[in-house]
Amino acid sequence: MLQKTSHFMRQANFIGGEWVQADSGGTVDVTNPATGLVIGTVPKSGKAETRRAIEAAEAAFQSWKKTSVLERHKLLRKLHDAIMDNQQPLAELLTMEQGKSLAESKGEIAISAAYVLWFAEEGRRAYGDVVPSPWGDRRILVTKEPTGVIAAITPWNFPSSMLSRKLAPALAAGCTTVVKPASQTPYSGLAWGALCEEAGFPKGTVNILTGSAGEIGDEICANPLVKKITFTGSTEVGKMLMAKAASTVKKVSMELGGNAPFLVFDDADIDRAVEGAMVAKYRNSGQTCVCTNRFFVQAGVYDAFVERFSEASRKLKVGAGLEEGTQQGPLIDEKAVEKVEEFVADAKAKGGKVVAGGKRHALGGSFFEPTVIADAKPNMMFMKEEIFGPVAPVFRFETEEEAVKLANDTEFGLACYFYTGNLGRAFRVMEGLKYGMVGVNEGLITTVEAPFGGVKESGVGREGGHQGIEDYLDTKYVCIGGLGL
Ligand code: ADP
Numbered sequence: 030m031l032q033k034t035s036h037f038m039r040q041a042n043f044i045g046g047e048w049v050q051a052d053s054g055g056t057v058d059v060t061n062p063a064t065g066l067v068i069g070t071v072p073k074s075g076k077a078e079t080r081r082a083i084e085a086a087e088a089a090f091q092s093w094k095k096t097s098v099l100e101r102h103k104l105l106r107k108l109h110d111a112i113m114d115n116q117q118p119l120a121e122l123l124t125m126e127q128g129k130s131l132a133e134s135k136g137e138i139a140i141s142a143a144y145v146l147w148f149a150e151e152g153r154r155a156y157g158d159v160v161p162s163p164w165g166d167r168r169i170l171v172t173k174e175p176t177g178v179i180a181a182i183t184p185w186n187f188p189s190s191m192l193s194r195k196l197a198p199a200l201a202a203g204c205t206t207v208v209k210p211a212s213q214t215p216y217s218g219l220a221w222g223a224l225c226e227e228a229g230f231p232k233g234t235v236n237i238l239t240g241s242a243g244e245i246g247d248e249i250c251a252n253p254l255v256k257k258i259t260f261t262g263s264t265e266v267g268k269m270l271m272a273k274a275a276s277t278v279k280k281v282s283m284e285l286g287g288n289a290p291f292l293v294f295d296d297a298d299i300d301r302a303v304e305g306a307m308v309a310k311y312r313n314s315g316q317t318c319v320c321t322n323r324f325f326v327q328a329g330v331y332d333a334f335v336e337r338f339s340e341a342s343r344k345l346k347v348g349a350g351l352e353e354g355t356q357q358g359p360l361i362d363e364k365a366v367e368k369v370e371e372f373v374a375d376a377k378a379k380g381g382k383v384v385a386g387g388k389r390h391a392l393g394g395s396f397f398e399p400t401v402i403a404d405a406k407p408n409m410m411f412m413k414e415e416i417f418g419p420v421a422p423v424f425r426f427e428t429e430e431e432a433v434k435l436a437n438d439t440e441f442g443l444a445c446y447f448y449t450g451n452l453g454r455a456f457r458v459m460e461g462l463k464y465g466m467v468g469v470n471e472g473l474i475t476t477v478e479a480p481f482g483g484v485k486e487s488g489v490g491r492e493g494g495h496q497g498i499e500d501y502l503d504t505k506y507v508c509i510g511g512l513g514l
Contacts, residue, residue, distance in 0.1 A: 033118040034125075036223070042072050042239065043222030045085035046232025051240060052077055057212055062128035062359045062395050063349035071215045074240030079207070079248035082236035086178040086205040087254045089233030094175045094203045098153050101201055105149035107228040112142040119220060123189055124350035126214045128358040128395075129313050131350055140477065141193035144493065147477040151498045152201030167510040173502040175203030176280060177256035180249040182209045182242075182270070184262045185361055186316045188217035191284075194481070194492040195259045196221060200234065202501035204257075207249065208237040211262075213361055215239045242266075250274050257281065257500065261318075264441075264486050282490025282500045284318065284482060286415050287443030290436035291321040291472070292458065294429070295329035297448035298470070303337045305472025306421070309446055311345060311399055312473070314357050315419040316365070318487075319444035319466070319475065322416055323405070324423040325432050331425050335403050339385040342399040342421070347390050359395040360418055366395050369418035375410045376402050376422060386419070413439065429454065433461040442485035446472055465491075 040056075041048040050056075055073035060066065072078070112119065120134035127134070160169040181195040188210060199206050210218025218237055225235045238245065246266075249255055250273035257280035260270055264285040274281050291309055293302045309321040326334045348355035360366050366389060373387055386398030397419055405411070405422035426432045436445060446468040447458050459467050465483040468474040475481060480494035490500050 033115070034121045037115065037118055037122050037220040038069060038216050039219040039223055040069050040071055041219075042074055042078060042082070043219060043235070043237040044078065044082045045236065046226070048222070051075070057240065059126055059213070059215060060362075061125050062361055063351070065394050068125055069216070071212075071219070071239040074238045075244040076248045078238055078240070079245045080252065082207045082238050083178060083180075083248070083252050083254050085233040085236050086207050089231055090175075090178055090205040093205050093231060093234050096203065098155075101203065102149045102153055104228055104230055105145050105152070105197065105201060108224060108230070109142045109145040109149065111224045111227045112138060112145065115224075116142075119189065119217070121351065122220060123214075123217045124358070126216050127185060127188060127350075128361060129350050130355040130358055133313060134350065137187055137190050140475075141189045143477045144190065144193040145197045147493070148197035148201040148498060151198070151495055154495070155202065155498055155502055164510070166512045166514045167508055168512065170507040170509065172505045172507060174505055176501050176503050177204060178207065178254050179204045179501065180207045180209070180255045180258045182246065182249070182258070182260045182262065183211060183218060185211035185213040186313055186318075188214035189220075191261045192218055192221060194477075194497060196235065198498040199501050200230070202498055204501050205234045206236065207255070208235070209242070209245050209249070210237065210239060212239065212242065246270060247273065250279075251276065253277050255279060259490070259500070260284070267488065280500065282492070283488040284490075284492065285486060285488040286441055287318040287320075287483065287487055288322045288413070288415055288439040288441040289319055289444045289446065291324045291445070292432050292436060292447035293324070293326040293330060293334055294432075294447070294449040294451070294454065295327045296450040296454070297330065298450060299330055299333055299337065301470060302334065302448040303341055305446060305448065305468070305470070306338050307341055307472070309468070309472035310421045311342070311357055311419055314360055314397070316361065316417050318415075320417075321421065321446065322411060323436075324421055325426050325435055326423055327432070328425055328427055331423075335384060335401065335423055338421070338423070339401045342385040342401050345399045347392065347396055347398070357399060357419060360397055362395055365418060366397055369397055369416065369420055372411050372416055372418070372420055373400065373402070376405065379406055379409050381405055381409060381422065407435065407438075415441075429458065433458060437461075437463050440486040441483070443483035443487035444468065444474070
């Protein structure tokens, strides 16, 4: 099995269909967060390599855009099958560099494949319009055309699926791509090069390179051949990319930070809420942009919720992702642990009560205990900032209005969750929450069929759903006159 895993562990850039090193020969180390050991290197690329990747994508675009939608559909289906045929080695590679449990990695690889299949199908349904004309002798057509070269910058928390929902709609629409995976988890990104080769995509349709984020990002933003940037990552970097992309007026789609609230009302099914809370908090060790950042629980069920949630949190099995039965892996690195410690210390200093976990795990390294903090207050750091770790602050509230107000008191607006057994309240609260995605009595809502994305400073654009391909298509209006009708 390890041999198969190493087949996908490519320690080179994939540019114009060739596996190549950085011009300087420089490399960046890649570490396994469960052991702290270096598992390999990847090229330290900069501007020149990025420019070549963009030029390769532009050259490939000239013929790729002319392929029939059915031809692209068939290749994407082959890509889907190649991913699923190799689910195990791809998941092992993901766990090795990212840390999450093997079960979660297998789930991520499966959803990666599912996005490919979904967009293979959606590509065939990128309809235009024939619009009733106000003129007797003219006709109006509205067509959709591929946008061109797409640059995709992806994060380390879902190094495979975040790429899939950019790459798959781009290729389905007839675009070509330049991809920069996160430096912490480059192999799951580079593996797509091997997979696309195996599926038979033409050289240059998919280009992947690793290295200096700043240099690669600057070239992507400045190069006029790039027509769109799709980014998933921090709000800080997203804003900077939007500003830089403005110089060449590129299309942008941004999946940025979140500050998800999770509301539990007195009339909720508490067991169901606890079950939802576990997945909405601890998936990927709390390192997802849709992970709950703030729990708000109504006074009547507060104690019961805290008790049951803490008990379930204490039972989570923390360990290396490749070990059988692991439910929570390590955090991505030492910096992430320090940040989580800062949140806990701040809460304790302001009267928060640690009722589960609260410190580094006995396993050492970047492992952290699943942590619940009761008596959370709005002046604590996690009211405003994204935790990105296994820490669950639980606030108490009295009224529905108060809860919705607290939930909306953030510049972010990605995902939110709430639990109630009252239908009227379900609609009131759902309509009152300023978020791009709402889970009602559900803690895990991401699926390829639905549009993922945020409002406010959580981003622009949607990934998945039928909406997810629109960003990769340009609308063209054609007026045909002189028809003598
Ligand atoms: P995180 O906090 O999740 O690491 P980042 O926004 O720093 O989020 O990283 C997300 C992606 O953006 C990664 O691929 C990272 O390398 C890339 N990135 C970071 N800084 C820049 C930059 N200045 N220009 C372009 N990409 C960047």
